Amino acid sequence: MAVEIQKVKSFIARYKNEKKALISILQDIQAEYNYLPQETLRAVAECLNIPLIDIIGVATFYRTFSLKPRGKHLITVCSGTACHVRGGLKILNEFEKKLNIKAGETTKDRQFTLETVACLGCCAIGPVVVADNNYHAQTSIRAVDSILKKYRKRKK
Amino acid sequence: MITLAVDNQEITVKEGTTLLKASEKLGIEIPTLCYHEGLLPYGACRLCVVEIFKEKENRMVAACSFPVEEGMKVVTSSDRVLKRRRMIVEFLLSRCPDVKTIKDLADRMGIKKPRFKSKNLDCILCGLCVRVCNEIAGIGAIGFVSRGKKLKVDTPFHMASDVCIGCGACSSVCPTDAIEMELDAVKRFLELLGSEHKCRYALMGLISYKVCSNNYECWKCKIDQRIRDALGTHPIFAAKKIKKEKVNQYFSFLKKIQE
Ligand code: SF4
Ligand code: SF4
Ligand code: FES
Ligand code: FES
Numbered sequence: 001m002a003v004e005i006q007k008v009k010s011f012i013a014r015y016k017n018e019k020k021a022l023i024s025i026l027q028d029i030q031a032e033y034n035y036l037p038q039e040t041l042r043a044v045a046e047c048l049n050i051p052l053i054d055i056i057g058v059a060t061f062y063r064t065f066s067l068k069p070r071g072k073h074l075i076t077v078c079s080g081t082a083c084h085v086r087g088g089l090k091i092l093n094e095f096e097k098k099l100n101i102k103a104g105e106t107t108k109d110r111q112f113t114l115e116t117v118a119c120l121g122c123c124a125i126g127p128v129v130v131a132d133n134n135y136h137a138q139t140s141i142r143a144v145d146s147i148l149k150k151y152r153k154r155k156k
Numbered sequence: 157m158i159t160l161a162v163d164n165q166e167i168t169v170k171e172g173t174t175l176l177k178a179s180e181k182l183g184i185e186i187p188t189l190c191y192h193e194g195l196l197p198y199g200a201c202r203l204c205v206v207e208i209f210k211e212k213e214n215r216m217v218a219a220c221s222f223p224v225e226e227g228m229k230v231v232t233s234s235d236r237v238l239k240r241r242r243m244i245v246e247f248l249l250s251r252c253p254d255v256k257t258i259k260d261l262a263d264r265m266g267i268k269k270p271r272f273k274s275k276n277l278d279c280i281l282c283g284l285c286v287r288v289c290n291e292i293a294g295i296g297a298i299g300f301v302s303r304g305k306k307l308k309v310d311t312p313f314h315m316a317s318d319v320c321i322g323c324g325a326c327s328s329v330c331p332t333d334a335i336e337m338e339l340d341a342v343k344r345f346l347e348l349l350g351s352e353h354k355c356r357y358a359l360m361g362l363i364s365y366k367v368c369s370n371n372y373e374c375w376k377c378k379i380d381q382r383i384r385d386a387l388g389t390h391p392i393f394a395a396k397k398i399k400k401e402k403v404n405q406y407f408s409f410l411k412k413i414q415e
Contacts, residue, residue: 051296053299
């Protein structure tokens, strides 16, 4: 998707160019492009009159933001304590093997991005895997294939 | 005015004074790393920890940023304080085993080899460079990127900054010499100014006009060096100090230095 600076500027204008809206603006941009393209951050810096590096500081501080293009589907494996003791790490390794990427990376075909999170607050149903905002409870190594299959088919 | 006791010596200072400043007035030395006279207190390194006692309260605080309170008792070198400082330096030494400032500190505290895995980095994340670029130079070319274990000082997108003016203040305040100025960066800074070259003192508002006999190669400039020696600090701090005074005082100041 080509980045249209005008569109980004309209996002920013929605918040009356107010500095305090920075995070909301970044969220809007990420919702539009699936990541934060460089040009958009430059536009934000210019409109809000904040040094670019400070915007990057915020964008790299929060895990929800990504400066690199992400895959169509986002798979998040919980590696919080409760999920970890129930085998979360093994599930993560299985995803890494199947997708042939490490946590934090995106597959070459841009279909999947794999990430970890430290506790989603629903430990009772762990190990938890979230795929495109859908929670998969009590997952196991066996569930990995079926989750991937489901999303591979579903072309967004 | 507020009266407190530092290491059993009483002192009365203005409200808002930090424990570090109050101790300094008494001639009591507290080690610091992330503190700089010309910058706002930051409290990043915690090397300046001291113990405070007030009524039932007893805790450890960072002297560089903690303000004085009436009736407070401050202890700057109790066993507890010294132990804490040792720990901090040991951590720093494992992070930066080759940095002179840190090695000297460790030596003084008798730390031979840290117990932790060595990292071999040169930045201690004190934030001095970031702050001088923001607060004094007013540029904001560098900043903290990422967080946790990955936290580092960087330029946007890890590329040559397009706003850096090459003033060198960041490199000059860095306690670990982690920032090296590139001649290219400094030259680029001069090019940016276009055909009408001005020297850095002109840019800082220290002098309004200067004919340079040095082909505007500021890094070789003798006046620059002399101002630096006279002030004992990077000229950019001087600019801030002097700007507060009246315009004609700039000139008498410069004359004094050039004599
Ligand atoms: S040289 Fe000056 S402008 Fe450039 S990063 Fe350092 S302090 Fe900032
Ligand atoms: S580069 Fe130097 S001044 Fe900047 S944070 Fe690291 S140690 Fe501090
Ligand atoms: S540890 Fe996974 S949801 Fe809490
Ligand atoms: S000097 Fe006080 S925290 Fe660094």
